[in-house]
Amino acid sequence: MTAKGRVFANPTWKVASPVVSVLIPFLGDDPSVLLKLLDEEAGAVDGSVEIVVLDDGTRDPELTKRLTAVIKAMTLPARLITLPRNEGRSIGRNRLATAARGGSLLFLDSDMRPDYRRFLRDWADLVAREDPPVAFGGISLLQAPVEPRFAVHRAMATKSECVAYTVRARQPEKYVYTSNLLVRRDVFAAESFDPGFSGWGWEDVEWAMRVSGRFRVLHVDNPATHMGLDTVAALAGKYEQSAPNFARVVDRHPAIVSTYPSYRAARLLKRLPGIDQLRPLLRRAAETEWLPVPTRAFSLRLYRAALYAGAIA
Structure with missing residues (x-):
């Protein structure tokens, strides 16, 4: 493994000509379930979507082995990049964008689950129809665990994050998260994530503040569930x-x-x-x-x- 990490691509990667690149960073999580759900839509998107997964320094050989097997079996063109050490949320997403080939980049967190089985197709259709500079699909808790230990986070997220697209559109830069975010390649080349942010939080909102001054930020109704609710202590x-x-x-x-x-x-x-x-x-x-x-x-x-x-x- 080099300082730039180890790369594995499945058989369909080389022959694909994707329009949309789905970019999934993770640290310590296992995105296998998400990958399998996305792959169910392979026939519907007909080669227009690829997947790039970044392990940002988990350093778990067994997890890498499992993910390699999942990606190898996928119909969607997919690639796994495994880094030897953690680089952080902003740098990791910038690295994913560099590895992608599509004209539009769909940033999707590893703990998200599409709410509808037309998730990728709807994104691909939007790109074909409008080619928006930036679009946010929304967050829901439709499939998230309902447990007492997550009740506080659920209450807070329901009020501040799980907002209808018509409401989000009133303050377009405020309701932008990398959990379900489409960015056109030229926009990301003009405004990438600030590597000066470290730890957790605000790097995506700050990015949206910069971008909204130069490009249109569209809000659409194509949500995915945030499965990773936290306890109060973790939050x-x-x-x-x-x-x-x-x-x-x-x-x-x-x-x-x-x-x-x-x-x-x-x-x-x-x-x-x-x-x-x-x-x-x-x-x-x-x-x-x-x-x-x-x-x-x-x-x-x-x-x-x-x-x-x-x-x-």
Whole structure:
């Protein structure tokens, strides 16, 4: 394996002339189920779609072996890139774009599941019909696990992420996530993801802020389920990682971010005496299982705002 990673392609890869490249990064997950679901649509897209999967440094030979077998058996042209070390969310997606051959790039997270069996065909049809610069298909929780430990995340995602395309279109740059995002190749060449972001969060929203100033961002109704709901503890950990990224976005796009409720809440909390003592109390309330889910979700949102208050100037 070289520093650039090991590459495996299935038999149909060499002869394909794809229009859309589906780009799936992962770290520690197993995207086999997603790959098999996508491959069920191979006949419907008639060679117009390819799959590129990036293992961003999981370093699990058994997982690599399983994925290689899955990709080898796929009808869709597919390629697996296995990196020797983690490069991060932005760099990994930029690398995927370089490896793709289609004129449009569909970024799809490994824990997503298409909600309808016309998912790839609808994306390919949209490209053939309109060739949009950027299009976001939407996120749902239709197939996500319904377990008490994920109730807070479900409540928060339902309110802030699982938004109808007609509502998303009113603030097109705000509701853009790499979980189900189509980008035309020339647009991505003009505006790639900022490698200065590290850890979790905000690199896709910041990218959309830059892109929306130059290109049309279309919102469509072609959702996929986010299967990876988190516990409160895991979600709080991600928010902790995201605070420096949030500050980076504020520094680069103050006019846009100033309209966001998360920013306004952070500014208010920053003026509050004792904010450092308040943060752990908010997290504890969010993790308290006997409290009502809406109360816990509100506490977790305040915890995130309190983290962001400490990160912004």
